[in-house]
Amino acid sequence: MSEFQTNSRVIKWIEHRMPVFSFLDHSVGRSFPAPKNLSYLWNFGSLAGLVLVIMIVTGIVLAMQYTAHVDYAFNSVERIMRDVNYGWLIRYIHMNGASFFFIVVYIHIFRGLYYGSYKAPRELLWMIGVVILLLMMATAFMGYVLPWGQMSFWGAKVITNLFSAVPFFGEGIVTWLWGGFTVDNPTLNRFFSLHYLLPFIIVAVVVLHIWALHQFGSNNPLGIDTKGPQDKIPFHPYYTVKDAFGVGVFLIFFAAMVFYAPNYMGDPVNYVQADPLATPAHIVPEWYFLPFYAILRAIPDKLLGVIAMFGSIAVLFILPWLDRSPVKSGRFRPIFRIFFVLLVIDTVVLGFAGANPPEGTWLLVGQIATAWYFLHFLIILPLLGVFERPKPLPTSISEPVLKGGGSMAGATTTPMEKA
Amino acid sequence: MRKGLIFGLAALAAIATASSAARAAEEGPALPHVEWSFDGPFGTFDRHAMQRGLQVYREVCSACHSLNYIAFRDLAALGYDEDEIKAIAAEYTVTDGPNDEGEMFEREGRPSDYFPAPFPNEKAAAASNGGAAPPDLSLMAKARVGGPTYIYGLLTGYEDPPAGFPGDNYNLYFPGHQIAMAPPLFEDGVSYADGTPATVEQMAKDVSHFLMWTAEPKLEDRKGMGIKVLIFLVVFTGVLYAAKRKIWADVH
Numbered sequence: 264m265s266e267f268q269t270n271s272r273v274i275k276w277i278e279h280r281m282p283v284f285s286f287l288d289h290s291v292g293r294s295f296p297a298p299k300n301l302s303y304l305w306n307f308g309s310l311a312g313l314v315l316v317i318m319i320v321t322g323i324v325l326a327m328q329y330t331a332h333v334d335y336a337f338n339s340v341e342r343i344m345r346d347v348n349y350g351w352l353i354r355y356i357h358m359n360g361a362s363f364f365f366i367v368v369y370i371h372i373f374r375g376l377y378y379g380s381y382k383a384p385r386e387l388l389w390m391i392g393v394v395i396l397l398l399m400m401a402t403a404f405m406g407y408v409l410p411w412g413q414m415s416f417w418g419a420k421v422i423t424n425l426f427s428a429v430p431f432f433g434e435g436i437v438t439w440l441w442g443g444f445t446v447d448n449p450t451l452n453r454f455f456s457l458h459y460l461l462p463f464i465i466v467a468v469v470v471l472h473i474w475a476l477h478q479f480g481s482n483n484p485l486g487i488d489t490k491g492p493q494d495k496i497p498f499h500p501y502y503t504v505k506d507a508f509g510v511g512v513f514l515i516f517f518a519a520m521v522f523y524a525p526n527y528m529g530d531p532v533n534y535v536q537a538d539p540l541a542t543p544a545h546i547v548p549e550w551y552f553l554p555f556y557a558i559l560r561a562i563p564d565k566l567l568g569v570i571a572m573f574g575s576i577a578v579l580f581i582l583p584w585l586d587r588s589p590v591k592s593g594r595f596r597p598i599f600r601i602f603f604v605l606l607v608i609d610t611v612v613l614g615f616a617g618a619n620p621p622e623g624t625w626l627l628v629g630q631i632a633t634a635w636y637f638l639h640f641l642i643i644l645p646l647l648g649v650f651e652r653p654k655p656l657p658t659s660i661s662e663p664v665l666k667g668g669g670s671m672a673g674a675t676t677t678p679m680e681k682a
Numbered sequence: 683m684r685k686g687l688i689f690g691l692a693a694l695a696a697i698a699t700a701s702s703a704a705r706a707a708e709e710g711p712a713l714p715h716v717e718w719s720f721d722g723p724f725g726t727f728d729r730h731a732m733q734r735g736l737q738v739y740r741e742v743c744s745a746c747h748s749l750n751y752i753a754f755r756d757l758a759a760l761g762y763d764e765d766e767i768k769a770i771a772a773e774y775t776v777t778d779g780p781n782d783e784g785e786m787f788e789r790e791g792r793p794s795d796y797f798p799a800p801f802p803n804e805k806a807a808a809a810s811n812g813g814a815a816p817p818d819l820s821l822m823a824k825a826r827v828g829g830p831t832y833i834y835g836l837l838t839g840y841e842d843p844p845a846g847f848p849g850d851n852y853n854l855y856f857p858g859h860q861i862a863m864a865p866p867l868f869e870d871g872v873s874y875a876d877g878t879p880a881t882v883e884q885m886a887k888d889v890s891h892f893l894m895w896t897a898e899p900k901l902e903d904r905k906g907m908g909i910k911v912l913i914f915l916v917v918f919t920g921v922l923y924a925a926k927r928k929i930w931a932d933v934h
Contacts, residue, residue, distance in 0.1 A: 511919030522908025
C-alpha cells in the first residue's frame with residue numbers, strides 16, 4: 264500500500280521528528296492491508312481491547328472510593344453503590360465487564376481454534392494470547408476478592424490453598440502468598456495492589472500481541488495466504504467501520520446486562536460480608552472459571568488436580584505443535600470440524616460440572632469431560648494431522664470456489680504448495 | 683455475519699444456563715409466584731408499599747435485625763419530606779461523642795444518622811438469640827437466591843413441623859427447613875396508617891418490597907437510564923451499520 268502522505272504542516276513537523284502518524288497508518292490505517300474476507304468473528308479482538316480499556320477506566324475510578332481493609336472493604340463498596348454519584352453504574356459496569364471480557368475472549372479463542380490461527384507463522388502470536396488469558400484470569404480472581412463478600416473470601420481461600428499441593432514447599436508458599444497464616448488483611452492489600460498492576464501488564468502484552476499480529480497480518484476464514492492486492496483491503500476505512508459496528512452491537516448486549524440484570528452472572532452470597540467462621544454451602548467461582556474448576560475437582564488427588572488445571576492451559580501453549588495439519592481453516596477439514604464442535608460442547612459440559620457439587624453423576628460427567636478435553640488436544644489433533652484428508656483449498660481469496668474447487672484433482676493433499 | 687451472531691448468542695445462552703444451573707444447585711422448593719411493581723424494564727418502586735414495609739420493619743423486624751446501610755436521609759426515596767424524616771429520626775436515640783469532656787453521650791437521631799442496630803455487637807446479638815446472630819437486612823434482597831420473593835416466601839412459609847422434626851420452627855423455603863427465627867408476623871401485628879388490612883401476606887409483601895429498596899436503592903435510576911442508553915445504542919449502531927454497508931459496497 265502507499266506511503267503515508269499528508270498536506271498538514273503540523274503533522275509533517277511532528278512526523279519528521281517522531282513518525283507517530285506513519286506508525287498509526289501502518290498499524291490501523293490505510294497502509295495496513297488486511298484480507299478482504301474476514302467474518303464478524305474477527306471483531307472479537309478489537310472488542311477485547313475495548314473491554315480492557317473500559318475495565319481500566321472504571322477500575323481507576325472505583326479505586327478512588329474503595330478501601331482495601333478487611334473491616335472497610337465491604338462497606339466501601341456499598342458506599343459506592345449508595346452514596347457515590349453514579350457509583351452503582353461504574354461498579355456494575357466493572358462487575359459485568361469482567362464477565363463480558365471473558366465472553367469476548369473465549370469467542371476470540373474458539374475462533375482461533377476453528378480457523379487454525381495458531382499455525383505457522385502465527386505460533387508466537389497465539390502463545391502471547393495465551394499469556395494474556397493467564398494474566399486475565401489472575402486479575403479477575405484477585406478483583407473478585409476485593410469486595411470482601413463471602414465468596415470473595417472463600418474463593419480466595421480455596422484457590423490460594425491449591426499451592427499447598429506443591430511438594431515440600433507447599434505450606435510455605437501458601438503462607439507467603441497470604442502474608443500470614445490465613446486469608447486476612449495482608450492478603451486483601453496485596454491482591455488490591457496486584458489487581459491494579461496486572462491490567463497494565465496486560466496492556467503491555469497486548470502491544471506484543473498486536474506487534475506479532477502485524478508481522479503476517481490476520482488469518483482469515485479460508486486459512487490461505489493472501490496472494491496479492493486483489494485479496495486485500497486497507498484496514499482503514501474497511502475494518503475500522505466494521506469494528507465500530509461490532510462495538511455498537513456489543514454495547515447493546517453489555518448495556519442490557521448492566522442496566523437490567525446486573526447481578527445475574529454474580530453469586531448472591533457475595534452480598535454477605537466475608538465471615539471466616541461461616542463457610543458457604545457451595546463454594547463456586549465465577550462462571551468463567553467453572554470449566555477449569557471442574558478439571559481441578561475431576562481428579563481425586565490434590566496435586567494432580569492442580570497439575571491438570573494448569574495443564575488445560577498449558578496444552579494451548581503447545582497447540583501449534585500438536586496440530587500438524589497443513590490446512591488451517593476448519594472449513595476444509597471435515598473430521599476436525601466434528602471434533603471442534605465436540606470440544607465446544609465438552610467445555611460447556613465442564614462448566615456445568617464445575618457449577619455442581621463434585622459428587623455422584625456430576626463428578627463422573629466432569630471426569631469424562633476432563634478426559635475428553637485432554638484427549639482432544641493430545642491425541643485426536645495430532646492424529647487428525649496425519650490421517651485426515653482435507654478438502655481441496657481454493658487457489659486464492661478472490662476466487663474461492665470458482666476455479667480452485669473440487670475439479671482440480673491434484674490439489675487435494677498439499678494444496679498450499681501451489682502458492 | 684449471521685454465523686458470528688449465532689455463535690455469539692449460543693455462547694451467551696450457554697453461559698446463562700450454566701450460571702443459573704450453578705444457582706439451581708442451591709435452591710430449595712420453588713418459590714411462590716409474586717408480582718412486584720419493580721419487575722421488568724420499566725419497573726418502579728411503590729411508595730405506599732415501601733412506607734408500609736418500613737412500618738413493618740420498625741415495629742417487627744427491628745427488634746432483632748439491624749439495617750446498617752440505611753440512613754434516615756435515605757427515606758426521602760420512600761416519599762417522605764424533610765420534616766417527616768426529621769420526625770422519624772427523632773424517635774430514635776443514638777450514641778454520639780466523645781464530647782469536649784471526653785464522654786460519650788446520647789442524643790435524638792438526625793437525618794444523617796443510620797438506623798441504630800438492636801444489639802451493640804454481633805456477640806450480644808447472638809447471645810440474645812440462642813447463639814445465632816440475626817443477619818443485617820440491608821442487602822438481604824440481593825444476598826439470597828430469589829431475592830425479595832424468597833423473603834416473602836420465608837415470611838409466609840412457616841408450617842407445622844412434620845413428625846420427628848428436630849427444631850422448633852419449620853419453614854418450607856429455608857434451606858434445611860430448620861430456622862431459628864420464630865414466625866415473626868401475625869394477623870394485625872401492625873396497624874397500617876393507610877388502613878390497608880394487615881394480613882400476614884400483606885405485611886410480608888410490603889416488607890420484602892421495602893427490603894428490595896434497601897438492597898438496590900438505585901433500581902429506578904438504573905432502569906430509567908437503561909432505556910435511554912439502549913435507544914441511543916440501537917440508533918447509533920444502525921447508523922454504523924449503514925456506514926459499514928456504504929463503505930463496503932465496492933468490495934467483492
